[in-house]
Amino acid sequence: MEADLKRTPLYEEHVAAGARMVPFGGWAMPVHYGSQIEEHHAVRKDVGLFDVSHMGQVFVEGPQAVELVNRIVTRDIAGLADGAACYGALCRADGTLIDDLFISRFTFDRILIVVNASTYDGDVAAMKAIETEVKLNAKLRPCAKEWAMIAVQGPNWKPVCEKVFGGGDWERVEPLHIFSMTYGGHELLFSTTGYTGEAGVELICHPSVSGRLWRELMAAGGRPCGLAARDTLRLESGMNLSGQDFTAANNPFEVRISWVVDLNKEFQGRDALVKLKGNVARRQVGLMPEGRRIPRHNARILCGGEPVGEVTSGGFSPTLDKPIAMGIVNVAQAKIGTELEIELGGGATTKATVVKLPFYKRMQ
Amino acid sequence: MDAKTLLYTKSHEWIESAGAKRKVGITDFAQSQLGDIVYAEFPKPGKKLAAGDEACIIESCKATASVYAPVAGTLTAVNSPLASTPEKINTSPLDEGWLFELDLDEGADLSSLLGLEAYEKFCKEEA
Numbered sequence: 298m299e300a301d302l303k304r305t306p307l308y309e310e311h312v313a314a315g316a317r318m319v320p321f322g323g324w325a326m327p328v329h330y331g332s333q334i335e336e337h338h339a340v341r342k343d344v345g346l347f348d349v350s351h352m353g354q355v356f357v358e359g360p361q362a363v364e365l366v367n368r369i370v371t372r373d374i375a376g377l378a379d380g381a382a383c384y385g386a387l388c389r390a391d392g393t394l395i396d397d398l399f400i401s402r403f404t405f406d407r408i409l410i411v412v413n414a415s416t417y418d419g420d421v422a423a424m425k426a427i428e429t430e431v432k433l434n435a436k437l438r439p440c441a442k443e444w445a446m447i448a449v450q451g452p453n454w455k456p457v458c459e460k461v462f463g464g465g466d467w468e469r470v471e472p473l474h475i476f477s478m479t480y481g482g483h484e485l486l487f488s489t490t491g492y493t494g495e496a497g498v499e500l501i502c503h504p505s506v507s508g509r510l511w512r513e514l515m516a517a518g519g520r521p522c523g524l525a526a527r528d529t530l531r532l533e534s535g536m537n538l539s540g541q542d543f544t545a546a547n548n549p550f551e552v553r554i555s556w557v558v559d560l561n562k563e564f565q566g567r568d569a570l571v572k573l574k575g576n577v578a579r580r581q582v583g584l585m586p587e588g589r590r591i592p593r594h595n596a597r598i599l600c601g602g603e604p605v606g607e608v609t610s611g612g613f614s615p616t617l618d619k620p621i622a623m624g625i626v627n628v629a630q631a632k633i634g635t636e637l638e639i640e641l642g643g644g645a646t647t648k649a650t651v652v653k654l655p656f657y658k659r660m661q
Numbered sequence: 662m663d664a665k666t667l668l669y670t671k672s673h674e675w676i677e678s679a680g681a682k683r684k685v686g687i688t689d690f691a692q693s694q695l696g697d698i699v700y701a702e703f704p705k706p707g708k709k710l711a712a713g714d715e716a717c718i719i720e721s722c723k724a725t726a727s728v729y730a731p732v733a734g735t736l737t738a739v740n741s742p743l744a745s746t747p748e749k750i751n752t753s754p755l756d757e758g759w760l761f762e763l764d765l766d767e768g769a770d771l772s773s774l775l776g777l778e779a780y781e782k783f784c785k786e787e788a
Contacts, residue, residue, distance in 0.1 A: 328696075333696060593724075643727075
């Protein structure tokens, strides 16, 4: 492990639990604690814990926080209620994606944006440039170092949280909300968001209490899960991985997140996106390979021997017990049911059919 | 299978040290590097292989890996139960997770194979 990798406050917990640590986005992160497949099933059937302290927090504070956030993100958050959270994106002026992110509103003058780890510095720079340009009465406060973050994901997340945080009206806690509470004498942000396709919560807490929180969540039945399970869980759910399923070459319309682009308000990239809407040449698709060979990231997708796209994420789906993939192809090949081929390396290919995403959707 | 009695390659295969027909598999180090294995693809028995030829392909959640013939020979059998239980390669790499059987060519060159001690030393250097 390279010495210059950043460590989350939970690093020692992972090592003690026997995790295999790998570099991810500049951080030393647990990839699994033994079996990524068992961890995947634990999240689908019970409850898993993920250290996501590498993710980045940016607060937007001041009387015009809503207006400033609205200039930064693609999503119109003017109607976002106090205590509500939503998914959105940050674009360049040319409409290409910088990152995807979560926006949570505590009050009109206090909003939290959570961004990806590997893109944090670039996101902050882009947001600050917008802040400087628009001159609103609100301030950005990037503060990733001040927070640890633990995702508790899976159908049994509420009983686990009840054991740790005590009784209460847990039935009333709904998805896509956020509230502030106290834990170990520090503020803890309770955000019912996630990246697994299961119900759950992301607990954003002070680094000094994160170890205690992690151990209490484990004692309450949460199973530590690594990045590998997190990746197969999000892939089954058809969720994008920033920097992989989309890069600086893609706009939101190409990667199935048109629904977070609100063109009837002003934000960075809006004018370019108006022109791009309905005009994309490539589109993201789900791919169901035949057989059990696994297409990998960057594999070429062929149609009649001609390259028509690339796999952006490929892996084994523990829930479906077969390989699955997402890729970006020319729109001519993006129709559901289209039969394509994917290169496997060494001259081998596998047949694959374009399918509707997601591969997995939980029962409501 | 006793790890001490096997011979090893630098590409992390093991092979039995005696007999005309010898079982081949991947080492515990290799399976731990690959993580959860979900599929092994074999050629049809009867395939002739030179030392270092790709003999089969293993898919783990993390990566695709080739397994090479440690020495020259004919692939005479494959561990077909792995089709439904590929995880045996993780849980029992030297026994239930063996991959294929090789009928060694006459005069096959075994001189580049390592004993356990030399192989373990090699893994430490590589890790």
